[in-house]
Ligand SMILES: Nc1ncnc2c1ncn2[C@@H]1O[C@H](COP(=O)(O)OP(=O)(O)OP(=O)(O)O)[C@@H](O)[C@H]1O
Ligand code: SF4
């Protein structure tokens with residue numbers, strides 16, 4: 376792996392609430408190397424999407440973001456509106472679960488793609504159209520000219536997600552953030568989009584942050600995986616380390632649910648106990664109310680992150696014993 380292209384330090388995101396703030400992200404450190412495909416997994420509400428949105432300066436008001444996020448040498452937190460809009464779609468592009476919602480129903484695909492390309496790459500409309508055609512070809516959509524003339528409702532979910540990927544790569548971003556890009560698609564199309572992202576990452580040296588609930592996808596696509604729980608990173612490692620030798624009791628539970636390609640969120644939610652209320656996350660280790668190994672220390676003191684081996688880290692007081 377090469378240079379660090381994204382460096383997050385002590386990221387904290389809170390949303391003001393009536394009595395207590397929602398602590399969506401509670402001190403995350405994360406690094407993404409150039410060309411790496413990093414998977415981000417964890418139960419619903421653990422802070423995956425908020426972490427991703429933070430990297431684009433897109434956390435909705437009145438969310439408060441603190442810490443440091445450096446993209447290709449540039450600090451994002453506190454950056455001006457102008458530099459953030461240059462960053463989005465330029466250095467960092469994002470695709471979402473529901474491509475239909477990300478597109479404007481009243482404009483053709485061509486208009487929307489060329490608008491984005493004109494912001495980041497060229498002021499010439501005809502050049503932008505050619506860039507759009509090339510991008511649609513590289514996501515293997517037949518008849519790009521026809522696709523450009525369509526409105527979003529005239530395309531299938533799988534075609535729309537390919538358009539979103541094409542739009543994302545058309546401005547040659549350094550980083551592609553994909554937030555559950557296949558969840559809304561049927562299984563065959565899911566597989567095709569995964570292969571497409573993997574091929575694009577390899578052929579273009581694209582760096583990818585891939586958020587998913589599907590461990591099968593992570594195992595087949597990612598170089599490294601991060602597991603989040605209650606706004607914190609609890610374990611990182613290669614898919615082999617994480618799925619064959621999980622050290623954190625939470626990761627062990629995730630792995631026991633053994634989701635396969637194409638199976639969704641319900642697998643992760645089979646873990647006994649409740650996902651914590653992020654207005655008042657448990658003290659100490661946030662997983663302690665659901666952990667069979669929890670002791671007095673776990674209930675009081677938040678565990679430090681320790682390194683177990685090559686790129687394998689875990690935040691658990693009993694890490695060595697569980698490794
Ligand atoms: N705009 C918002 N206002 C208030 N709270 C929010 C907002 N967005 C997210 N949250 C809260 O922040 C926490 C983290 O949410 P996030 O969307 O990052 O979860 P997630 O891990 O992406 O979950 P999922 O797997 O369901 O997509 C949750 O408790 C959520 O309710
Ligand atoms: S720190 Fe304690 S409660 Fe948390 S996962 Fe480890 S053993 Fe369980």
Ligand SMILES: [Mg+2]
Pocket residue numbers: 423424425554
């Ligand atoms: Mg999410």
